[in-house]
Amino acid sequence: MPNVVRQIAENIFSLETYAPEFAAVAKPGQFAHIDCGGGTYLRRPLSVCDVDANIGLVRFVFEVKGKGTRQLTIDNGQLTISRIGSPLGNGFPPIEGRVLLIGGGLGAAPLLFAARRYDTDALLGFADAHRAILIPDFSAACGNVSVFTIDGSLGKTGMIDFINIDYSKYSAVFACGPRAMLHNCQLSIINYQLPSPPLYVSMEEHMACGYGACLVCVCATKSGYSRVCKDGPVFESGEVIW
Ligand SMILES: Cc1cc2nc3c(=O)[nH]c(=O)nc-3n(C[C@H](O)[C@H](O)[C@H](O)COP(=O)(O)OP(=O)(O)OC[C@H]3O[C@@H](n4cnc5c(N)ncnc54)[C@H](O)[C@@H]3O)c2cc1C
Ligand code: FES
Incomplete structure (x- = not known):
């Protein structure tokens, strides 16, 4: 089955690939360490955005930043399972009850898989x-x-890390986005009655090996x-030294 790559927003692409072995075991919050091809030396981490285990489909959503991610947009059809590898990282923990998902920008992508597996509400924020x-x-x-944009061009105007949230109906909060946003979510939870x-946050650091050996990503x-x-990418927010 060929890969499907399509542009879904400014400089942001969705890639769907047939990888039944990966789809069968992937958990929300995990990532793939992808050999992007085209002479890129190191693999690139991309979160699992969505999975349909019934038909073996895995979806990634990514922004084109440099050589690796650009290669994924032009390498349609070449992404084999050996280049995706196995799902890596710990993923979000099991939760009883409703979960609030807070996604900032590209950070919305890994939360979609969680949205399908948990009972959820979502708070999504974008630049525009x-x-x-x-x-x-x-x-x-x-x-x-609930959708917010900083410039008000879609949804409500504002930054999601600065709005008042009623956490009382949630058993947990999962957040993914820029580090400053995650820190603000942590402060908001601390200051809540x-x-x-x-709060579980998905952290992002540059990576080299992807399996715990090189310590580049600490x-x-x-x-x-x-x-x-x-050990991550998902951490309980109180564990992180911000
Ligand atoms: C666990 C994890 C999950 C990720 N999930 C996603 C995802 O779902 N979608 C997505 O678009 N991106 C995601 N990223 C970021 C993505 O890995 C980088 O954007 C990508 O590796 C850049 O590769 P490149 O070859 O295109 O760019 P490069 O040429 O390698 O770098 C281009 C620019 O991107 C910066 N960059 C490289 N790696 C990272 C990184 N890890 N974090 C921040 N900036 C980086 C570089 O400093 C440089 O400025 C994730 C990162 C991690 C660690
Ligand atoms: S990338 Fe995490 S230890 Fe090597």
Whole structure:
């Protein structure tokens, strides 16, 4: 089955590939370490955006940043399972009850898989309407979806990390996006009246090996330096030293 690559927003692409072995075992929050081809030396990490295990489809959504991600847009049909590898990282924990998903920009992508597997509401924030992604997909998968843009060109105007959230109906919060946004989510939870739900954040660092050997991807946590590729990318937010 050929890969399907299509542009879904400004400089942002969706890639669907047939990878039944990967689809059968992938969990929300995990990532693939992809050999993008075209002479790129290191593999590039991309979060699993969505999976349909019934038909063996895996979806990634990515922004073109450099050589590797550009190669994925022109390499249609060449992405074999050996170049995707196996799902890596820990993924989001199992949760009983409703989960609030907070996705900033590209950070919305890994949360779609969670939206399909958990009982969820979603709060999505983008710079503007041209960079908004996956809103129909979240609307189909979640209870309530709120969309914000910084310039007000779509949804409500504002930054999602600065709005007041009623956390009382949620058993957990999953967040993915820029580090400053994640930190603001952590502060918002800390300042919320107790009891507040646990916040799980998906962290991003540059990677080399992708399987825990090289320590390129470490981030500071209360238990020492943790490897985002192996110990994460999902961390309980109170564990992270911001
Ligand atoms: C666990 C994890 C999951 C990710 N999931 C996604 C995803 O679902 N969608 C997506 O678009 N991107 C995701 N990224 C970021 C993505 O891996 C990088 O954008 C990509 O590797 C850039 O490769 P490139 O060859 O196109 O660019 P390069 O030529 O390697 O770099 C181009 C620019 O991107 C920057 N860059 C490279 N790697 C990263 C990184 N890890 N984080 C931030 N900036 C980087 C470089 O500093 C440089 O400025 C993820 C990163 C991690 C660690
Ligand atoms: S990328 Fe090598 S330890 Fe994480």
